[in-house]
Amino acid sequence: MPDLTPAPEQDLSELLQVRRDKLAALQSEGRDPFTITKFKLTAYSEDVKADFDAFENKHVAMAGRVMAKRGMGKAIFADIQDRKGRIQIYIRADSVTPEEFADFRKVDVGDIVGVEGYVFRTKMGEISVHCEKTTLLSKSLRPLPEKFHGLTDKEVRYRQRYVDLIMNPDVKRTFELRSKFIKFIRDYMDGRGYIEVETPVLNTLAGGAAARPFVTHHNTLDINMYMRIATELPLKRLIVGGMERVYEIGRIFRNEGMDTKHNPEFTTIELYEAYANLYDMMDIAEGILSGAAMKLLGGYHVAWQGEDIDLTPGWRRLTMVDAVREYAGVDFAAVTDDAEAVELAKSVGVELSDTADRTWGNALYACFDQKVEEQLVQPTFITMYPVEVSPLTKRSPEDPRLTERFELFICRSEMANAYSELNDPIDQRARFMKQLELRDRGDDETEMLDEDFLTALEYGMPPTGGMGMGIDRCAMLLTGADSIRDVILFPTMKPSSD
Numbered sequence: 001m002p003d004l005t006p007a008p009e010q011d012l013s014e015l016l017q018v019r020r021d022k023l024a025a026l027q028s029e030g031r032d033p034f035t036i037t038k039f040k041l042t043a044y045s046e047d048v049k050a051d052f053d054a055f056e057n058k059h060v061a062m063a064g065r066v067m068a069k070r071g072m073g074k075a076i077f078a079d080i081q082d083r084k085g086r087i088q089i090y091i092r093a094d095s096v097t098p099e100e101f102a103d104f105r106k107v108d109v110g111d112i113v114g115v116e117g118y119v120f121r122t123k124m125g126e127i128s129v130h131c132e133k134t135t136l137l138s139k140s141l142r143p144l145p146e147k148f149h150g151l152t153d154k155e156v157r158y159r160q161r162y163v164d165l166i167m168n169p170d171v172k173r174t175f176e177l178r179s180k181f182i183k184f185i186r187d188y189m190d191g192r193g194y195i196e197v198e199t200p201v202l203n204t205l206a207g208g209a210a211a212r213p214f215v216t217h218h219n220t221l222d223i224n225m226y227m228r229i230a231t232e233l234p235l236k237r238l239i240v241g242g243m244e245r246v247y248e249i250g251r252i253f254r255n256e257g258m259d260t261k262h263n264p265e266f267t268t269i270e271l272y273e274a275y276a277n278l279y280d281m282m283d284i285a286e287g288i289l290s291g292a293a294m295k296l297l298g299g300y301h302v303a304w305q306g307e308d309i310d311l312t313p314g315w316r317r318l319t320m321v322d323a324v325r326e327y328a329g330v331d332f333a334a335v336t337d338d339a340e341a342v343e344l345a346k347s348v349g350v351e352l353s354d355t356a357d358r359t360w361g362n363a364l365y366a367c368f369d370q371k372v373e374e375q376l377v378q379p380t381f382i383t384m385y386p387v388e389v390s391p392l393t394k395r396s397p398e399d400p401r402l403t404e405r406f407e408l409f410i411c412r413s414e415m416a417n418a419y420s421e422l423n424d425p426i427d428q429r430a431r432f433m434k435q436l437e438l439r440d441r442g443d444d445e446t447e448m449l450d451e452d453f454l455t456a457l458e459y460g461m462p463p464t465g466g467m468g469m470g471i472d473r474c475a476m477l478l479t480g481a482d483s484i485r486d487v488i489l490f491p492t493m494k495p496s497s498d
C-alpha cells in the first residue's frame with residue numbers, strides 16, 4: 001500500500017500555494033470549477049474495459065480523479081479513477097480546443113475531471129478514452145501521498161480514511177464487501193419471514209448485556225440517559241406484542257477498552273423468533289456465515305489470522321462442560337460442590353474475579369474463558385452456559401445450573417451469542433436482583449433492573465430464540481482483516497496531537 005504520511009511541512013506549504021494559485025487564476029477568469037453542479041456520466045472504467053468490443057469507437061462521458069499524468073509534446077496521457085476502477089485517457093492538441101489543452105496541462109494529480117470522447121485501444125494495447133472535451137470539476141488543493149512508497153503509519157490511514165480510499169483499492173473493496181454482507185443478511189432474514197425494526201439508541205436504562213455504557217444528559221427532561229449497549233430488551237418487548245420474528249441491524253455503544261477486536265461503537269444484528277430456541281439460532285448463524293462466504297467469496301474456505309477457516313455447513317457443537325474437559329483437562333460434570341469446583345479451577349491455574357461468587361458455574365465459566373476460548377479455531381458452537389453469566393437465558397431442563405445459551409467461536413473470536421430466551425418473569429426478576437447485588441459489589445458491567453421489561457414479561461412472552469451477531473467481526477472474517485479498525489470506515493481514535 002502507498003504511504004499516506006504527509007510530505008514535510010515546508011514542501012507541503014509550497015505545493016499548497018501552487019495549487020491555490022492555479023485555482024485563483026481560474027476564478028479570476030470566471031472559470032471556477034467549484035461552481036459546476038453536475039456532470040452527466042454515461043460509462044464507468046471497469047464496464048468499458050470488461051466489454052471493450054461493445055464500447056469500441058463509442059462516445060462516452062466519464063469522470064474521475066486524476067491519479068497519474070504523463071505529457072509528451074502535443075499529447076497527454078492520464079489515468080482517472082472512478083468508483084469502479086481506473087482507465088487511461090488520451091488528450092491530443094488537435095482533438096480539443098487550444099484553451100482546453102492548455103488547461104489540462106495545468107491539471108494536477110488529485111484533481112477531478114470530466115471527459116467526453118470515444119473508446120479506443122492504444123498501440124500498446126491499453127483500452128483508453130480519446131478525449132474530445134475535458135472539464136475540470138474539482139480542484140484538489142492538497143497533493144496525494146507518494147505512490148507505492150510503503151505503508152509507515154496505519155493511524156494516518158484510519159484518521160484520513162478518505163485518502164486511504166483514494167490510494168488503496170483493496171480498502172475500498174473491503175468496505176464494498178462489508179456492504180454486500182449486510183445486504184446478504186437482510187435478504188436472508190427477510191426470506192425467513194423476519195421484519196426489520198428500529199429501537200431507541202438513547203435509553204433511561206442500559207440493559208441487554210454485561211457492559212459499561214456511555215452516559216449523556218437530556219437537557220429538556222433534565223435526566224441522564226444511556227447509549228444502548230444492546231437492542232435485546234426492546235426487541236423482546238416486540239415479541240411480547242406479537243411481532244413474532246424481528247431483527248435490527250444497528251450501532252451499539254460500549255464504554256470499554258479498544259484493541260484489534262473491540263471498538264467502542266460497533267454494528268450488530270440482533271434477532272428474535274417466537275416459538276424457536278437456541279438450536280434454531282445455530283442454524284441461522286451457520287446459514288448466514290456459510291451462505292455469505294459462498295455467495296460473496298465463491299467458496300466455504302477463508303484465510304483469517306493465519307488460519308484456513310472451513311465454513312462448510314455442519315459446524316461443531318460442544319457443551320461448555322465438554323469443551324473444558326477436552327481442552328483444559330478437568331471434568332466439572334464429576335463435581336457438584338461449589339468449593340470443590342473452585343479448587344478444580346485453581347488446579348489448572350484459573351482464578352475467579354474478585355466480584356464473582358465462588359460457585360460451580362462461575363468456576364466452570366472461568367475455566368472456559370481462560371483456558372479454552374483461545375484454542376477454538378474452526379467454527380464451534382459452545383452451548384449450555386452457567387446461569388450466573390446468563391441472566392436473560394432460559395435454564396436447561398436437564399441441569400438448572402446451566403442455561404440454553406450458545407456462543408459461536410471462530411479463530412479464537414466470539415462471533416455470535418444466542419439464547420433460548422428466559423420468559424419467566426419471576427425467575428427474571430430474581431436474576432436481575434442477583435445482578436444488582438454484583439453491581440453493589442463494584443461490578444459496573446452487570447444488568448440494570450428494568451421494571452418495564454418485567455412488566456412486559458408478565459403479559460406473557462412465548463418461547464423464543466434470540467441471537468446477537470457482530471457484523472464487524474464477521475466482516476473481518478470474510479475480508480481477512482486483522483483489526484476491527486480495518487472494517488470500520490471511521491474507527492474511534494484518540495485525538496491527534498497535531
